[in-house]
Amino acid sequence: MKLSGRERAKNILIMVFSNFLFAVSVTGFIRPHGIILGGATGLGLLITHYVNMKLSVVVMIINVVLLLIAYITMGKKFALSTLANSILYPAMMYVFETFITLGKVTEDPMLSCVFGGVLMGIGIGMILKTGGSTGGTDVIAVAINKYTHVNLSALLYLVDGVIMACQLMFSNREQVLLGIFLMALLTLTMNKIMIMGKTQAELMIFSDKTEEIKERILGQEDAGATLFHIQKGYSGKEGEAIMCIIPRRKVYDMCEMIQEVDPTAFWTISEVNEIYGRGFSFERRA
Numbered sequence: 001m002k003l004s005g006r007e008r009a010k011n012i013l014i015m016v017f018s019n020f021l022f023a024v025s026v027t028g029f030i031r032p033h034g035i036i037l038g039g040a041t042g043l044g045l046l047i048t049h050y051v052n053m054k055l056s057v058v059v060m061i062i063n064v065v066l067l068l069i070a071y072i073t074m075g076k077k078f079a080l081s082t083l084a085n086s087i088l089y090p091a092m093m094y095v096f097e098t099f100i101t102l103g104k105v106t107e108d109p110m111l112s113c114v115f116g117g118v119l120m121g122i123g124i125g126m127i128l129k130t131g132g133s134t135g136g137t138d139v140i141a142v143a144i145n146k147y148t149h150v151n152l153s154a155l156l157y158l159v160d161g162v163i164m165a166c167q168l169m170f171s172n173r174e175q176v177l178l179g180i181f182l183m184a185l186l187t188l189t190m191n192k193i194m195i196m197g198k199t200q201a202e203l204m205i206f207s208d209k210t211e212e213i214k215e216r217i218l219g220q221e222d223a224g225a226t227l228f229h230i231q232k233g234y235s236g237k238e239g240e241a242i243m244c245i246i247p248r249r250k251v252y253d254m255c256e257m258i259q260e261v262d263p264t265a266f267w268t269i270s271e272v273n274e275i276y277g278r279g280f281s282f283e284r285r286a
Contacts, residue, residue: 011131015084018085018127021120027097028116029112032104032112033175033178038159038164039138041055042160042164056097067079067083082135082136085134113182121187121190124186125189129193164180198273199272201247202269205244207261212262216261245272251269
């Protein structure tokens with residue numbers, strides 16, 4: 001799908017802000033406390049422990065090498081999709097290492113772990129939400145998957161696990177446990193960000209007055225409705241149930257309406273993470 005100029009500008013701003021969060025989380029929270037990490041940054045932390053170089057420079061070199069691997073194994077399109085983030089992140093980290101020294105934002109390792117994990121999770125989630133790619137060591141997993149067809153998720157965890165395991169040689173138990181907690185918090189935050197703003201409520205309504213409720217949903221509530229043929233388990237009678245997906249802010253009004261039309265009705269409410277199609281991801285027909 002071709003993006004408009006406004007959408008493209010928005011995605012660029014999101015990319016810049018996301019990489020800013022990456023750089024702040026690593027330089028201000030994670031590295032000062034020696035918390036272990038996966039990915040290209042974790043590999044950079046491993047190398048800089050033995051080689052006296054700036055972390056940002058090492059991560060840049062790693063990302064360039066991985067971009068070449070991506071170009072050779074996955075093609076030009078895949079490599080280009082990771083190019084901007086692969087360069088922008090270490091460049092921003094270099095700024096914080098050289099010109100704006102953050103040091104330890106807090107002396108509390110647990111607080112640093114929480115803020116570092118949340119900031120990285122927000123950054124990754126925002127990039128993935130706009131269809132971008134974070135690149136990094138994910139390239140290794142994708143390349144292996146292409147030739148071996150091993151499960152990609154398992155490969156991603158394996159690559160990160162090996163990188164984190166290599167840091168055990170110079171990390172204490174607290175740094176290891178904080179690193180594991182950070183990765184879990186990062187994943188949780190990333191998943192929440194990716195579905196933020198897309199969650200809706202799904203109602204399944206069972207009533208003897210489905211026609212009247214349906215008309216009220218289509219008119220008064222300005223929502224869509226789908227009817228299902230059902231057979232009641234106790235009486236064996238046939239009837240209809242209504243499925244309706246609405247914004248969460250409308251749930252209270254919908255429940256009030258159902259109760260008003262049919263006090264004997266019952267309904268269930270579930271959360272739907274993402275919805276695509278007419279009326280949701282694009283406009284309904286007039």
